[in-house]
Amino acid sequence: MTAPDDVTAERADAARNRARLLEAAARLVAERGAEHVTMQEVAEAAGVGKGTLFRRFGDRDGLLIALLGEAEAEFEEAYVSGAPPLGPGAPAGDRLVAFGCALIERIAADTDLGAALGRQVIHERRHASRTGSAFHRHVSTLLGEAGVDGDHDMLAHALLAFANFETTDYLHVGCGIPVARLQATWVDLVRRVTTDRQVSWPPR
Numbered sequence: 001m002t003a004p005d006d007v008t009a010e011r012a013d014a015a016r017n018r019a020r021l022l023e024a025a026a027r028l029v030a031e032r033g034a035e036h037v038t039m040q041e042v043a044e045a046a047g048v049g050k051g052t053l054f055r056r057f058g059d060r061d062g063l064l065i066a067l068l069g070e071a072e073a074e075f076e077e078a079y080v081s082g083a084p085p086l087g088p089g090a091p092a093g094d095r096l097v098a099f100g101c102a103l104i105e106r107i108a109a110d111t112d113l114g115a116a117l118g119r120q121v122i123h124e125r126r127h128a129s130r131t132g133s134a135f136h137r138h139v140s141t142l143l144g145e146a147g148v149d150g151d152h153d154m155l156a157h158a159l160l161a162f163a164n165f166e167t168t169d170y171l172h173v174g175c176g177i178p179v180a181r182l183q184a185t186w187v188d189l190v191r192r193v194t195t196d197r198q199v200s201w202p203p204r
Helices: 004-032 039-046 050-057 060-071 073-081 092-108 113-118 123-128 130-145 152-162 165-174 179-194
Strands: none
Touching: 004 039, 004 050, 004 060, 004 113, 039 050, 039 060, 050 060, 060 073, 060 113, 060 123, 060 130, 073 092, 073 130, 092 113, 092 130, 092 152, 092 165, 092 179, 123 130, 130 152, 152 179, 165 179
């Protein structure tokens, strides 16, 4: 039987290894871009065997999803408990507007680490990740708080389909549509779904 102190030490070692691996991966992504970083390079930068990296994260997508969670922590803090209108204290419709407009702005920004990482993860795993689930839960909850009559779960999927990487990249990069027009469309969608004609962006 493993002694409690040994279990605690093993957990501490695992936490340190995970932190070291994520730090090495984040450094390489910042230097070279997520699309150019391999698992072998991350393992070498962290000073561990590649097998350790795969056991910890499963595969490259697993590593990128873990990095995505770290990169999204500040944004999550802002929309969960930050200042209004993104955070609590503003009407639900205004918070929906602020959330979607912030997402669109981040996706369109070349320097946003969360967006850069998210683009490298396949659609299904990104949406099923903790970050994707948190986005969906937040929008669904705000729809309920706004008094929307309908299937909040499916409506949240529909709204977020407009503010995801595939749609925003196609419209902004592929079609040359300005970020301001994309944000205005998000505002229009929120108005129509919530039937609240008072929501606006930027907030008054």
